[in-house]
Amino acid sequence: MEPVRRIQAQAVPLNRSDVDTDQIIPAKYLKLVERTGFGKYLFDSWRKDESFVLNDPIYQGAQVLVAGPNFGCGSSREHAPWALEDYGFKAIIAPSFADIFRNNCAKIGLLLVQLRPDEVEIIMHRAEEKPETKVIVDLESQTVGIEGEEWTMHFDIDPFVKHMLINGLDDISLTLQSADAIATYEGKRPSFLPTTVG
Amino acid sequence: MAEPRTLSEKIWESHVVRREEGQPDLLYIDLHLVHEVTSAQAFESLRMAGRKVRRPELTVATVDHNVPTSDRDKPWPDPLSVQQVAVLDKNVADFGVTYFGVNDVRQGIVHVIGPEQGLTQPGLTIVCGDSHTATHGAFGALAIGIGTSEVEHVLATQTLPQAKPKTMAVEVNGTLPDGVVAKDVILSIIRTIGVGGGIGHVIEYRGDTIRNLSMEGRMTVCNMSIEGGARAGLVAPDDKTFAYLEGRPFAPKGQDWDAALAHWQTLPTDDDAKFDKVVSLKAEEIEPSVTWGTTPAQSVAVTGRIPDPDGFSEATAKEVGWRALNYMDLKPGTAIEDIPLDRVFIGSCTNSRIEDLRAAAAVVRGYNVAKTVRALVVPGSGLVKAQAEQEGLDKVFTEAGFEWRDAGCSMCLGMNPDILMPGERAASTSNRNFEGRQGPGGRTHLVSPEMAAAAAISGHFVDIRSWRRN
Numbered sequence: 001m002e003p004v005r006r007i008q009a010q011a012v013p014l015n016r017s018d019v020d021t022d023q024i025i026p027a028k029y030l031k032l033v034e035r036t037g038f039g040k041y042l043f044d045s046w047r048k049d050e051s052f053v054l055n056d057p058i059y060q061g062a063q064v065l066v067a068g069p070n071f072g073c074g075s076s077r078e079h080a081p082w083a084l085e086d087y088g089f090k091a092i093i094a095p096s097f098a099d100i101f102r103n104n105c106a107k108i109g110l111l112l113v114q115l116r117p118d119e120v121e122i123i124m125h126r127a128e129e130k131p132e133t134k135v136i137v138d139l140e141s142q143t144v145g146i147e148g149e150e151w152t153m154h155f156d157i158d159p160f161v162k163h164m165l166i167n168g169l170d171d172i173s174l175t176l177q178s179a180d181a182i183a184t185y186e187g188k189r190p191s192f193l194p195t196t197v198g
Numbered sequence: 199m200a201e202p203r204t205l206s207e208k209i210w211e212s213h214v215v216r217r218e219e220g221q222p223d224l225l226y227i228d229l230h231l232v233h234e235v236t237s238a239q240a241f242e243s244l245r246m247a248g249r250k251v252r253r254p255e256l257t258v259a260t261v262d263h264n265v266p267t268s269d270r271d272k273p274w275p276d277p278l279s280v281q282q283v284a285v286l287d288k289n290v291a292d293f294g295v296t297y298f299g300v301n302d303v304r305q306g307i308v309h310v311i312g313p314e315q316g317l318t319q320p321g322l323t324i325v326c327g328d329s330h331t332a333t334h335g336a337f338g339a340l341a342i343g344i345g346t347s348e349v350e351h352v353l354a355t356q357t358l359p360q361a362k363p364k365t366m367a368v369e370v371n372g373t374l375p376d377g378v379v380a381k382d383v384i385l386s387i388i389r390t391i392g393v394g395g396g397i398g399h400v401i402e403y404r405g406d407t408i409r410n411l412s413m414e415g416r417m418t419v420c421n422m423s424i425e426g427g428a429r430a431g432l433v434a435p436d437d438k439t440f441a442y443l444e445g446r447p448f449a450p451k452g453q454d455w456d457a458a459l460a461h462w463q464t465l466p467t468d469d470d471a472k473f474d475k476v477v478s479l480k481a482e483e484i485e486p487s488v489t490w491g492t493t494p495a496q497s498v499a500v501t502g503r504i505p506d507p508d509g510f511s512e513a514t515a516k517e518v519g520w521r522a523l524n525y526m527d528l529k530p531g532t533a534i535e536d537i538p539l540d541r542v543f544i545g546s547c548t549n550s551r552i553e554d555l556r557a558a559a560a561v562v563r564g565y566n567v568a569k570t571v572r573a574l575v576v577p578g579s580g581l582v583k584a585q586a587e588q589e590g591l592d593k594v595f596t597e598a599g600f601e602w603r604d605a606g607c608s609m610c611l612g613m614n615p616d617i618l619m620p621g622e623r624a625a626s627t628s629n630r631n632f633e634g635r636q637g638p639g640g641r642t643h644l645v646s647p648e649m650a651a652a653a654a655i656s657g658h659f660v661d662i663r664s665w666r667r668n
Contacts, residue, residue, distance in 0.1 A: 031613070076327060171351065
């Protein structure tokens, strides 16, 4: 995973709540067995509408998505973060995120920035009114600001997720450092627990 | 004396492999359920890293999302589905994972086969690369939906780092009115807490209404926990749970059964345990429900009308409401019973078990599907299908004009050929009415199996409470 530190880019305002993963990437595209190439199907149905914000050329090259609460709800498909990342997004700003989506994003280095609804509104408004605005998301200082302006807003993030993102760490390698603890735990598991072999 | 704990806290604590300040707990996973859609990339990454599946004997795989539900012996229409299933065939063979493949009678929806085989047991940690994994919580297991990177993590290590969730009690007390079933209970709960109400929480469903539900009813309730945003949902195990499990192929036997039972009886939430959040509902106030919008929280009683979003207090709710009505092509004030239907789908991990099929068949018996409706029944597993056929339920459905299919996820998410055409409107026993969920441009109304069956006969929604059974 590439380390995530600072993103300075245009933001796309997606002013909708409860954006579910079926909208982010419909089920018919989940048949691919690769991790890449999902960006072209991002928001597939909505992009058929010419007025959909992602179709506005003024937002081409944006790397930040600003959205309403409960973003990423529904299916556990990691194809949703893969599609967002493959399209070019590096951070998503919203008042809340669905749990599984949050975990999936952490695994692939897509930064989720949770702000208060009124704070998200400020960024959303700026992205709508002045699309050329560049938003600055700084993970180290946990702040969101606007290029050329002094003020910033603080965001909270799980310290462990921050550590993993900043250092671009692979958590399987990290877990395997606890191989002894896993083996010890396995040695104590009761014999009545089920196995999937006959 | 030890601090009183909830059911989910007991399971959590007994599965911590490593706990360190500033890090999520590393949990041991007792059972990993795998299907074709969210596993291919995980197995491929294992292969690239030269890793093995750490505990193949705690892992079981099946195919459900992609598989056609008819003419399986003929060439499948979608080469990508063929490929995805072939990739799983190869992965389970290469990595030594137990597999209920497409020609195995035990094949079925992953959340139906775990309980059916007796693999789903109280006190276990269970994961699956699917958001409806909470279904297994009906047995008092902590069952969590995960993404593909997490699938890979569990395959490689049999553990999963997880931030500890908060606890939420949803108490339902009282007697459900006739015609009101588990599906209506969970739709009411989701309407009450909202689609994001459970974020960061594990829900424990409590109260005598929940206790009085069958195991299958409890599965229906737990299944939709994610639609309220919850990490997981569970019900304390009791005699009903134990009776359901006893004698199933993978349930403990002999001395193991006694030891397991003794353990299971220690699991229910202690009397004085505290929940971070408590929500209460009265069973008497729950009615047969129909969703009208594009989230599972947007539901109303079958005797009700489409709400007017302008009457909603918040600006956001107004906008969301209008957006949903536009997509659904519905007008405020329309009586739910006046909404005509094109399709009816009885199936999915929410409502495709034998009890669901019996309930639907009891409504259908002696009637015919409306001429304007195309209806299908998709059993949750090969074994559910066989059981239903033994009971003659397939005849009840087919004589009425329903299509009787093979097991799979089918029209719940439309990854196989079972999809809605643009503009078609369906009554569905599944769990999601998101835009395009059952096919691009399709419109979904979520209901119970009984309500779906009655709607198929009538061509529109009807109040199941006034249905005359033959």
